């Protein structure tokens with residue numbers, strides 16, 4: 849019994865060590881971005897997707913001239929790099945096919961469609977939530993406006 853109690857408190861202490869190290873990361877999420885509370889609500893518009901998904905979850909890699917496959921997802925650049933632009937990995941499929949989320953390579957990449965080249969996005973990180981994917985799909989379904 850005693851050893852179990854020790855084991856339990858050792859575990860609790862370990863958890864404290866792990867959780868207690870937020871330090872200067874307070875208010876930031878696992879991507880080093882401001883917590884969701886300070887972002888606009890998730891909605892199927894480009895500005896909401898930019899603030900909630902592209903900037904905080906994608907631009908760690910997809911930024912500027914050296915962005916993978918030329919796909920910079922920075923604010924002000926994401927729309928022209930996505931909408932009606934052929935994907936590099938599967939040129940027959942546009943990255944975003946307005947009105948057609950099921951034939952948009954962006955959707956395939958965030959859903960981890962079995963036919964994609966390379967990895968599911970965001971690469972090496974937790975997948976987007978169902979709500980986030982639904983917002984991306986909704987924006988494309990509605991015509992992928994620059995809104």
Ligand code: HEC
Nearest residue numbers: 905906909916917935936937954957965966967969970971
């Ligand atoms: C850790 C770096 C990293 C992050 C974060 C990341 N990507 Fe990528 N992305 C890559 C790399 C590298 C490639 C090319 C290799 C591959 O697909 O695995 C790529 C490829 C892509 C492609 C294919 C483009 C084409 O034309 O074929 C899309 C679409 C994409 N990423 C979208 C996203 C989105 C959306 C996010 C955020 C939700 C994201 N990525 C986050 C590194 C990243």
